[in-house]
Amino acid sequence: MKTVEEIKAAIEAAVPGAGVEVMQNPGPSGQHSLLLKPEHALEVAKFLHDDAELALDHLSNVTGVDWPDKEIAEKVKVTRQVTKSVDGVEQTVEETVEETRKRVEPGYLEVVYHLFSVAKKHGPVVLRQRTQNRSDKVEVPSLTPLWRSAEFQEREIFDLFGIVFTGHPDLRRILMWDGFKDHPMRKDYVEPDDFEYEPTAHDEVLKRAQEHRARAGAAVGEGAGQ
Amino acid sequence: MLGEGILKGLAETAKNFAGSYVSKERLTTVQYPEERIPTSESARVFPFLVYDGPDWEAGLRCVACQICEKECPPKCIYIEKSKDKKPDYVGKLQIYPARFDIDVSVCMSCQICVEVCPFEAIKMDVEFELSTDDRFGGLLRNRQHLAKSNEYYHQIHPTEASEVDARLGEEKAKLEAKAKAAAAAAAAKAAAPAAPAAKPAESTPKPAEGTDKQ
Amino acid sequence: MTNSATQSAINTQVEGWNRPREIEPDGDNELLEVAMGPHHPSTHGVFRMDVALDGERIIRLKPVFGYLHRNHEKLGEGQTYLASIPYTDRLDYICSLTNNWAYALAVEKLGGIEVPERAEYLRVIVGELTRVQNHALSVGFLIQDMGASGTPLMYAFREREKILDLFEQLTGSRMMCNYMRFGGCRVDASAEWLDGVRKVVAGLPAFADEYEALLCTNEILMARTQGVGILPPELAVNAGATGPLLRASGVNYDLRKVDHYSIYDRFDFKVPLGDHGDVYDRFMIRLLELRQSIWILEQALKDIPGGPIMDPKAKIRGFRPKPGEAYGRIEAPKGELGFYLISDGGPNPYRYRVRPPSLINLTVLEDMCLGQNVADVVLILGSVDIVLGEVDR
Secondary structure, three states, X not given: OOOHHHHHHHHHHHOOOOOOEEEOOOOOOOOOEEEOOOOOHHHHHHHHHHOOOOOOOEEEXXXXXXXXXXXXXXXXXXXXXXXXXXXXXXXXXXXXXXXXEEEEEOOEEEEXXXXXXXXXXXXXXXXEEEOOOOOOOOEEEOOOOOOOOHHHHHHHHHHHHOOEEEOOOOOOXXXXXXXXXXXXXXXXXXXXXXXXXXXXXXXXXHHHHHHHHHHHHHHHHOOOOO | OOOHHHHHHHHHHHHHHHHHHHOOOOOOOOOOOOOOOOOOOOOOOEEEEEEOOOOHHXXXXXXXXXXXXXXOOOXXXXXXXXXXXXXXXXXXXXXXXXEEEEEOOOOOOOOHHHHHOOOOOEEEXXXXXXXOOOOOOOOEEOHHHHEEEHHHXXXXXXXXXXXXXXXXXXXXXXXXXXXXXHHHHHHHHHHOOOOOOHHHHHHOOHHHHHOOOO | OOOHHHHHHOOOOOOHHHOOOOOOOOOOOOOEEEEEOOOOXXXXXXXXXXXXXXXXXXXXXXXXXXXXOOOHHHHHHOOOOOOHHHHHHOOOOOOHHHHHHHHHHHHHHHHOOOOOHHHHHHHHHHHHHHHHHHHHHHHHHHHHHHOOOOHHHHHHHXXXXXXXXXXXXXXXXXXXXXXXXXXXXXXXXXXXXXXXXXHHHHHHHHXXXXXXXXXXXXXXXXXXXXXXXXXXXXXXXXXOOOOHHHHHOOOOOOHHHHOOOOOHHHOOOOOOOOOOOOHHHHHHHHHHHHHHHHHHHHHHHHHOOOOOOEOOOOOOOOOOOOOEEEEEXXXXXXXXXXXXXXXXXXXXXXEEEEXXXXXXXXXXXXXXXXXXXXXXXXXXXXXXXXXXXXXXX
């Protein structure tokens, strides 16, 4: 099978301006991936599906990954003008100070596709798509029009990660119920406080259990139930 | 002929039906609870704590290292370390578990606690009738419920238990040799303060520590 | 596989065979909406199908999932690599050993761990025993779904019992085996155990003969299953169907042959393929695969070498793979079972994903059921062979 770089070259020859990026995988598995741009994702996917040499007709696995906002602290040297009195005379002096600046690298949600070929019996080719952020711009184009196998898996990602797939024929929650809010697989998901605690609770669970009992007791006292 | 397949199938069931009167092998049902199949030697249901000697509290092998508590996938083990120390099976002073609880309703019988225990202190029981009418109290086992003797362990997992005993015996012998060597060295030191004989005596017991199960 | 439907799908809405067909009701009968489930459809688990009926014909069918959802993937992210193994047992609880295997394979890819030869043989032996008992059971349940309650299923259970006893002797548990570790297996098999397996395997061909004599030519079974729930091969591939469901449609795709994982290259076996893609073909494929598994078992039991069962370099407790990702998959009895793991260098996986064959095989359930009678829906569902523990995770 072609290497990722060769596939990238083939894509760029077939789809001008596709802007596919190779994402290196540092681990020993050597499964490198291709990052697609949302505006060309369907075209690229269609090329991979239809190309006689690649013939990636089997979309095996679709999954989401959550990469939350990362706070990066870095030391920066800053030069600024300081007014100082030197020997009784006011002077403007340039001074270099080292400052720690915190920079927030915006997070994103990612969809990972594992493609194989049933006809040629090779694979995997790993594709990735990223959303612009984690809150309001969470759309990526759906690949269900090309591979039916993405149908339930993309619904699951919509349900658990909150990624909206444009062009998906039937985008509803699949594992959680329809009235459910929030997306449980996100890293910042907070579990609802509505379950029983086992009698051996300890550490974090114990703290939560005690808080829960205190709250439940108060609620019962007020006649609010639960 | 239509119906041939059905007749062929019926002949097969008839053979099994008639055969069940003749052959013991065809009669596979066991009338539990009157009849029981003996449990397999490697069966595992629920963990217990092994103790040596007659007194369960003094003989517990557990030293409250809390490795099993950390590794337990559903986190069903709860351990509190003791404030004081007491001698373990080789006479070394060790911390013991002041509290050791396992919740039956949470445990999923995966045996990871047994796998990670470096002290051969926790093993799997084969007792499977654990139902009770008390949902919380009855299903929470404390260290007294969990403590079972080494003889019991030999009874349910004979092969494994003898292997463990051999390993522990070896370790104990090594420790004793080390203690003896140390005593000898101390005596030698006391007799002749500059004697070089103390050095090899001190270095020989070192591998004994290295052979501890990881 | 260029298709006019996929070409037009780029710019516009989804259409063609890629989308469930619309069935027009005859005349102007009132449609009857039925919720099939949760439960009954011969109790493969808590699963619901919202069905619209025109008389006896299925006009629309929407599967509803999630009754058994426990967010297995989130649990996996909060556990160490070792602690996830017993949880994988509980995905497809009929075949815990192949679940262990798929997970171990993915972690081995992630960490670059080698598996000793004897451990590979043991994995093949327990994996194929799992396949035998799963296929016997799924055929039994399929016949049960058809209304033949009892006999065929109990014959399958009788055989499964012997295999489960073997699992108990080796791993300590009948169903939740928790046997494989990354880098090998947890305990070594004794010579007596291997003799026990040889004895059971020697009895399996007789069971397969008996089962085939009991079922294969049965006229009622043929009338109920032939031509029912046809799955065209193009749709099967496009919808990601794997395992016996895919091969019954005539697509030659068995991961044991394709991926060359473990030591399957050393064994001589065939991949049975169906012709029509109907329920009868799926039933036959399982019986034929059962025979092939027996053949693999016989070869593996003959050649099993001695030696270690764990890679000495593998670190089970406190395993921290280097940052990276890996997708490992095996041919589980129900289809392609894959695990996708991302490591950030910590003791827990950053992302832990299960590719459940049961869920993805259900993508085509609606396509197979439309236009069929309501009694056949239960049969078609049975022929897909699902376990809800894996579908809902």
